[in-house]
Amino acid sequence: MNDTASAHRRQAQRTEPGAAHNRSLGAQGEALAAEYLEGLGYLLLDRNWRNGREGELDLVVKDGREIVAVEVKTRSSTAAGHPLEAITVWKAKRLRRLLLSWVRERQPRASVLRIDAVGIVLRPGREPSIHHLQGIA
Numbered sequence: 001m002n003d004t005a006s007a008h009r010r011q012a013q014r015t016e017p018g019a020a021h022n023r024s025l026g027a028q029g030e031a032l033a034a035e036y037l038e039g040l041g042y043l044l045l046d047r048n049w050r051n052g053r054e055g056e057l058d059l060v061v062k063d064g065r066e067i068v069a070v071e072v073k074t075r076s077s078t079a080a081g082h083p084l085e086a087i088t089v090w091k092a093k094r095l096r097r098l099l100l101s102w103v104r105e106r107q108p109r110a111s112v113l114r115i116d117a118v119g120i121v122l123r124p125g126r127e128p129s130i131h132h133l134q135g136i137a
Contacts (some may be wrong), residue, residue, distance in 0.1 A: 026113065029074025030058050033101035033118040037061050037070065038132050051101045055094055060102055066112045069099040071136075074120045084131060092137035 034044055037059070045067070046060040059070040071091070073083035095115050103110045115137040122128040 003074070018111065026072070028122060029118075030072045032057055032074075032120055032122075032130065033070060033072040036118070036132070038130050042068070046106070048085060049098075050116040051103055053100055054101065055098055057095070057098050057102060059100075060106075063114070064116050067103060067107055067110045068100070068114045068116050069095050070103070071095055071115070071117045072120065073117065074122060076122055076124075078121060082131075083121065084117055084133060087117050091108055096137050 001015060030047065034047065036042060042059050042061040043044065044059065044061055049057045049060060058072040059068045062067045062069060071087055071093065073086050074116040075083045099113055099115060114135050117133045117136050119133075123129075
């Protein structure tokens with residue numbers, strides 16, 4: 001598929017009603033994850049940092065001396081599996097590359113890096129279920 005066709009396909013996906021719901025759900029999850037981590041004493045450094053075509057870091061936080069990239073996965077149910085199951089080895093490697101790019105740009109003296117994941121299930125009428133895994137990559 002050529003670049004133009006790919007761009008049109010991505011645009012169509014972004015405008016579908018389900019895509020809007022997923023973006024809204026994702027934004028809610030990222031806000032909850034940031035609040036959760038700040039409650040643990042983490043310092044929020046960045047949100048939705050993009051590096052061109054390489055991708056995006058949902059959250060970048062500081063935990064003591066460690067700079068941590070946090071991948072947030074949010075679902076409205078576990079019918080298709082737990083949100084954390086969506087983080088593959090490939091995704092973890094990409095997050096590592098993105099964090100290194102972020103550090104070069106924003107915190108060149110940082111020496112201790114970590115990748116975490118936060119999985120959130122938001123069921124209507126129930127408290128959010130939040131699972132935090134440290135050091136996934």
